[in-house]
Amino acid sequence: MTESGPLDNMLAQMEQAREYVDIDDGIFERLKYPERTLSVSLPVEMDDGSVEVFEAYRCQFDGARGPFKGGIRYHPTVSEEEVSALAGWMTWKTALVDLPFGGAKGGIICEPKDLSQSEIEQLTRRYTEGIRRIIGPDTDIPAPDVNTNPRTMAWIMDTYSVYQGYAVPEVVTGKPPEVGGTAGRVEATGRGVTIVTEETFEYLGTDVEDADVAIQGFGNVGSVTARLLDERGANVVAVSDVTGALYDPDGLAIDDVGAYVASNDGRLEGYPEADRISNDDLLTLDVDALIPAAIEDVITVDVAERLEADVVVEAANGPTTFDAANVLTERDVPVVPDILANAGGVIVSYLEWVQNSQQYSWELEEVNRDLEARLTTAFDEMLAAYEQKSIPDLRTAAYTIALERTADAHEYRGLFP
Ligand code: NAD
DSSP: OOOOOHHHHHHHHHHHHHTTSOOOHHHHHHHTSOSEEEEEEEEEEOTTSOEEEEEEEEEEEEOTTSSEEEEEEEETTOOHHHHHHHHHHHHHHHHHTTOSOOEEEEEEEOOGGGSOHHHHHHHHHHHHHHHTTTOBTTTEEEEEOTTOOHHHHHHHHHHHHHHHTSOOGGGOSSOOGGGTOOTTHHHHHHHHHHHHHHHHHHHHTOOGGGOEEEEEOOSHHHHHHHHHHHHTTOEEEEEEETTEEEEOTTOOOHHHHHHHHHHTTTOOTTOTTSEEEOHHHHHTOOOSEEEEOSOSSOBOHHHHHHOOOSEEEOOSSSOBOHHHHHHHHHTTOOEEOHHHHTTHHHHHHHHHHHHHHTTOOOOHHHHHHHHHHHHHHHHHHHHHHHHHTTOSSHHHHHHHHHHHHHHHHHHHHOOOO
8 A cells, every 4th residue: 555745645636525425527637736836946144144045835726716725834745736735725725714715835855943033034035925916815825834933924924014105004914013913813723723622522422531642733822722622621742743652541731731831942852841752652652532633644554453443533734645545434433533633723824814804803702703603504414414424534524615616617617718
């Protein structure tokens, strides 16, 4: 059995859903290709005076339903193939939660931990200059992803605005509140993962207060999910990052772990109050829910065969390979797909964009209420498709909705020129 990269994974997921949808062949063919990918090279003057050139991309996958929307990632494994897959997943995600957006993704090939703050700022500004021809509040609106944050978004907003000659906060989402960011955006993805995990537990008849949960990744998404599930009474028995995993069968003191990470350069390494296990051990723990919240392709066939969790809730994008997902379906382990589980981020990004467009701001309660309503509606629609169409797995059910909505938009708009 061979396992392939994220783009093949995404295309195979589409094909798997094809037999359950009634989509014209010509339109289905159009859905398989990104509309465009801009590749840019970014010369940056480093702190020692030397010049380094970084490669970067912005992929706009499908814009039939509205402006392109998607995050920007700084990571050594960024590639044109990876951003295409991630842009495709954004397309299906925005369609599934019914936002008036298409899907995009960007990335710079770099190792941010080897760069100084001023080098990251220059790289970000140069990248913005490189892609400003195709982004804009009505065309393509970036947001944070792996290794980017509100600070990065503020630099993008500033650079774009300087070229326009006036402030354009609505060109990016996930900004600091001081420059137009919305209440609730930093926590939105983890809050959404928490809501979806609770809905899943309710569907499976698991009491959240008795539930053991393991979370891979303790960055923005993983740490917020850990804290909110802990607040709801779940036992977060393991969390991990690139340095390895922490384990406590009685439940980790998540606030304490969070405080330690904040004081330890963002790393779990050296936390004294829990046992150390490997990331592989974490993925195969016997828990009520496994929540991968780090990077793609971590649940391989080998892991899927040994996985003991009752359900997988995909907080990361593409954490389960296509073949591994099929192993889990055969083993009756449900997988709540990324395009639903982590959609909280793009939902609140949408709310930020709407507020910016109206020069108006909402209270946190209103943002969180809207987030919950949209996610629970999408969850119910996915379950309805799963049950009514006798589809073998939740991802395929979610895809049928997303593909049909996007295909309908193409059908109505037609082919021009
Ligand atoms: P982040 O950079 O804040 O955190 C990533 C975490 O994963 C870090 O703790 C890092 O140490 C850990 N990690 C990286 N490689 C790992 C590995 N091989 N094994 C174990 N841990 C590893 O990123 P984030 O924003 O939390 O994003 C995490 C995932 O969620 C990504 O797949 C991202 O695309 C997805 N996502 C993020 C958002 C968002 O709003 N930030 C929205 C939707 C989806």
